[in-house]
Amino acid sequence: MTGYSRRNFLRSAALIGAATALPHSLQAFHKVGANDRINVAAIGINGMGWSDLTAMLKNPGVQVVALCDVDQNVLNKRVAELAAQGIKVQAYTDYRKLLENKDIDAVIIGTPDHWHCLQMVDACAAGKAVYVEKPIGNSIRECRIMEAAQQKYGSVVQVGQWQRSQQHFADAIAFVHSGKLGQIRLVKAWAYMGWMKSIPKVPDGTAPQGVDYTTWLGPAESRPFNNNRFHFNFRWYWDYAGGLMTDWGVHLLDYALYGMKAKYPKSIMASGGKFAYPDDAAETPDTLTTVYEFEGFNLQWEHATGIDNGPYGRKHGIAFIGNNGTLVMDRNGWEVIPEGDKMQAVALQPKVDDGLFLHTKNFIEVIKSKRLEDLHAPIQTGALVAVNAQMGNIAYKTGKKIYWDADKDRFTDKASNKFLKATYHNGYKLPIIS
Structure with missing residues (x-):
């Protein structure tokens, strides 16, 4: 483990x-x-x-x-x-x-x-x-x-x-692990989602005919049906998901952790909110910056909805910033940007397969x-990166820098630890694995 x-x-x-x-x-x-x-x-x-x-x-x-x-x-x-x-x-x-x-x-x-x-x-x-x-x-x-x-x-x-399962991601990580970038002190991962616009508020109503809404809710808190919470948009409500932090974060933080051979951070802090659409129906933040402190480097997560112009001109990606150069990768390919004349540039290596x-x-x-x-x-x-993404959301919810005790598999403060457990409703219980 x-x-x-x-x-x-x-x-x-x-x-x-x-x-x-x-x-x-x-x-x-x-x-x-x-x-x-x-x-x-x-x-x-x-x-x-x-x-x-x-x-x-x-x-x-x-x-x-x-x-x-x-x-x-x-x-x-x-x-x-x-x-x-x-x-x-x-x-x-x-x-x-x-x-x-x-x-x-x-x-x-x-x-x-x-x-x-x-x-x-x-x-x-x-x-x-x-x-x-x-x-x-x-x-x-x-x-x-x-x-x-x-x-x-x-x-x-x-x-x-x-x-x-994509070859260009594996090739990029092999380059990171080669040491050619020099010491890596900062890793950035980001998702700028220009396609995601404001979700207008709509009144509660009746579930569409043919929808077993009670079963759809399952262990989530019982609430009146609202179309904003149903199907795709469930992602933006804490009852069911964790917003972009967990939706895209698990894809991109996964490779950030993999590239750095890292597991769990020493500390996490996050700041953001509903800055783009303060009055819309979503609950999760549309703008967020999260900083994970590891031994010898920081990992920074950013997400923003309604805009596409992310770091390095990419809507999403991961950047390993080393003393000799920076490797940037996304779903379309990877490249290396040298730090002065410390190393050779690597032109864009495009994706070659269907992941x-x-x-x-x-x-x-x-x-x-x-x-x-x-x-x-x-x-x-899946668990490693999902836990790291959850940590980012918990830091956002507490509004403070929080610390992880890896030996006890918990945070060092009670306020953060109350977010460790999902609260099940409607007669559902979390399984016991013995």
Whole structure:
């Protein structure tokens, strides 16, 4: 485990809630051989869940057998799209019923963040391989529970951080690790989202016909239906997600940490707010600067909505700023900008592949080989960056510089530690992993 003792790991997972494990009879694994067909199902199919499934179906020997969504309108649409391709699937509105299907080898979890923990734990207990969207959890404790569940069941779990499967990112990190940049004292990661405009306030209303809103809320606080909180825009409400800090932050902070071979910071501080759209409907900050203090370097995160002109002329990216030069990379490629004449420039090295497809290919290959060490983004990788992103949000919420005790897996002050745990509602309980 990365910077985290097994004793603390299992202890923290067991501190919270009551078990939501599936019946013991469902915990037998469906055996998959190297040449077998892989039967896949998807839970949450409106956005990334559907994109993940579409990419996964490009892999030979993979077939979709079931879909699940609490929005019957979305479910009917996706079933019809598959039927038009000659693919017939079973349709579910209750993911637990889907997990009872012993013909399913792997599930994609593309639901809102606040559902990821429960569904991943239940899927592992049911003997399924799991492709879970990022960020893996909506709290630090959920992340720990998800790690513990994967370890207990030995499940193949791939996190949807698909940049981990792109060649140009791997090449860029190899250059960072070569030492050619010299001492790196500052790393920057940023997401400037010009496409994201103000979300006008709308009154509460009635959920659309066909939407099981009670189930959609799940463990989140019960509230009247509001269209702003539904489907894509759930990302901007604390009940369900963590804003851009967790949505894009996990992609970009992941490579910042990877490049620096770093785990958890000594301290975190964050400042920002709703500066662009102070009166709109979103809760999470539209402008944020977060500084993580590590041994020997600082990592700085920035995000801003409504504007595209980020550092180095890029809407998003990661910059490793060394004494000899700076390596800048994003989803389009990477380059090196020299510091004077201390090193040679490296012209833009463009992307050469489809990261999402390759990520699903890696997942399928590991299901067949059972070599968990070959996963490009295992649950431990997803947890490391999701916890760091949550730390940034917690520093923002407390409004002060906070300190992390890696041995105790908690902050050094009570005000920050109250944000470690997700509070579940409506009769839902966090799983106990023992």
